[in-house]
Amino acid sequence: MNQTEAALAERSALAREIAREAGLQALAFFADRAELAVDTKRNAQDAVTMADRQVELLLRERIRARFPDDGLFGEEFGVEAGRSGFVWVMDPIDGTSPFIFGLDSWCVSIAVTQNDRPAIGTIYVPVADEMFVAERGGGASLNGAPLRLGDAATVQNGLVGIGASHRVEPGLVARFVERLLSRGGIFIRNGSGALMLAYVAAGRLAAYWEPHMNAWDCLAGLLIVEEAGGWIHDPREWSSLEAGGLVVAGAAGTRWDMLELAELTERLPA
Missing domain, CATH: 3.40.190.80 (D-Maltodextrin-Binding Protein; domain 2)
Structure with a gap:
């Protein structure tokens, strides 16, 4: 494994680790969402909660502790420039509206770009305990099982x-x-x-x-x-x-x- 591959492997492992940690924190908020204060951004359908902010702060804290030279780009707190060529692109709770209304269709989404190209993708679905992972050139998996699409699905039958x-x-x-x-x-x-x-x-x-x-x-x-x-x-x-x-x-x-x-x-x- 060369230096670049090792750097990606370390970040991929961290992405999985913190996606799960963040997802469990979000799940605790989800279980007690009646107590969540809900704010709006551009309009009444563009909502944000304390859960969104706290979960992104957790992600940023964990990333800074391990890779202080990496850049950060998140929905709630914007861009922090880095020097390593790696940027973490994160949505702490994608699906805030379903989250607020008690629906299960929300997740934690984390990508890592290398020189502006996605190199790592991690999506964790806390309610279902599903972890979707991909590394560029390394395939994709769901809870460790490989994902491989065939050609049978069409617009008409799917x-x-x-x-x-x-x-x-x-x-x-x-x-x-x-x-x-x-x-x-x-x-x-x-x-x-x-x-x-x-x-x-x-x-x-x-x-x-x-x-x-x-x-x-x-x-x-x-x-x-x-x-x-x-x-x-x-x-x-x-x-x-x-x-x-x-x-x-x-x-x-x-x-x-x-x-x-x-x-x-x-x-x-x-």
Whole structure:
């Protein structure tokens, strides 16, 4: 194992360790959520709780203690520059609205980028005790069992996850849904984009689309899908990591349909 591989292995081990620790802390808040104060950010649907903030503070503390030269980029406390070339991109609770309302569809999402490219992806689902993990070039797994997507899933025979937010024009989402239904597909939305990407990697969803996601919501999930043998719209095509952008991902058999539905037809072979 060379020096770079060792550095990645150490960070991957820490990502799994702190994702579980953070998830258990979030689960304690979830069990007592009636006591949580809920604030809003841009609008009433963009909620944040003390749990989000405390869990991200825990993640940052654990990372700084082990890798003080690494950068940090999280939903609640923004960017802290580093010097190592590694950046931890984290969402302490992806799916805050389901979390607040007592639904199970939330998770802890942690990615580590190396020179701006995702190298490690970890998604922990505390309610189900499921740990999705990927390392670039090393494959993906769920609770230690390898994940490998086949080519049988299509838009027509599987479920397509969709995401939406007030950052995008409502008609854009409505038009995608209309095109999907017209093509014989059906959709699901559970309130956590990271979790739905993990479900794509596990073969529970055939594909996922969201017109704009922030990096902390999707980088881990995109790498897990890619390493499970799926395809993704590469986030390097965003204007910047900080800006976020379009997310499309799926099993191999969904690619042409999803590219057309997402109006990315210039990517299709002639």
